[in-house]
Amino acid sequence: MPMQWIRRFAQGYRTFRQNYFEEHQRLFHELRSGQEPKVMLVACCDSRVEPAIILDSEPGDLFIVRNIANLIPPYEPDSHRHGTSxxxxxxxxxxxxxxxxxxxxxxxxxxxxxxxxxxxTATEFIGPWVSSIGPLRDAVIDEAGSRPASEQQRLLEQRSIVHSLENLATFPFVSQRMAEGELFIHGWYFDIHTGDLLAYDPEAGRFGPLPF
Ligand SMILES: [Zn+2]
Incomplete structure (x- = not known):
């Protein structure tokens, strides 16, 4: 019965059209002339982590890119097809x-x-994509290899966010706007178990409650 899944979303669209779209006519009217989001979000493709729902946002609020493991790759200006960059x-x-x-x-x-x-080497695209966190992975195994797997994973999930923030700053157009005080970068971590959203504190070097 594979078609039931796509029918479900065709029906979901009809519900959106009748309800949400009608109830937000003014918003959609305003959005016709263009988008002016102030926040870009880089999230994982994971179906359980739905940014618009977690952050209670509306169309036009967030410019979102989702990729495997929510990674910012290094600045590599070449002829390859860099979707996230x-x-x-x-x-x-x-x-x-x-x-x-x-x-x-x-x-x-x-x-x-x-x-x-x-x-x-078993994948065509995923291996090269996540290879940028290879050194982080090795460091986690060196430091925490004897700790429970769940702790190692949490450590790598959080360190990989920090690594992405470091990669962000290697993009010249990012670092320039940061230096001008016009752009701020943030690392957040959503805990599916508890529903907590944590933020990286660069001074403390760890994740804690949202500071805002
Ligand atoms: Zn993920």
Whole structure:
């Protein structure tokens, strides 16, 4: 019965059209002339981590890119097809967002597989994509290899967010706007178990309650 799943969303669209779209006519009217989101969000593809619901946002609020394990790749200006870097460039240079948030999460399958070293050469695209956190993975195993797997995974999930923030600052158009005080970067971590949303505190070097 595979078609039932797509029918479900066709019906979901009809519900949206009748309810949400009608109830938000003014918003959709305003959005016709363009988008002016102030925040870009980098989230995981994971179906359990739905940014618009977690952050209670409306259309037009968030410029979102989702990828495997919510990674910001390093700045690599070459002829390859860098989807996440292209989204970042558009958000910063064209939309002029004031914030970029990297939102990771607990129980991330991409991070779990990176930790287990599962991707290796067995995948065409996933292995190279998550390879940027290979050194972080090795460091976590060195430091915490004897601790429970769940702790190692949480450590790698959170360190990978910090690593993405470091990669963000290697993009010249990001670092320039940060230096001008026009752009701020944030690392957030959604805990599926508890529903908590934590933020990275660069001074303390750890994740804690949202400071805002
Ligand atoms: Zn994930």
């Amino acid at each position: 292209a989204a970042l460039e558009f958000a910063v240079n064209n939309l002029g967002v004031n914030h970029v948030v990297v939102m990771g999460h607990a129980e991330c399958g991409g991070i779990a597989a990176a930790l287990a070293g599962e991707f290796g």
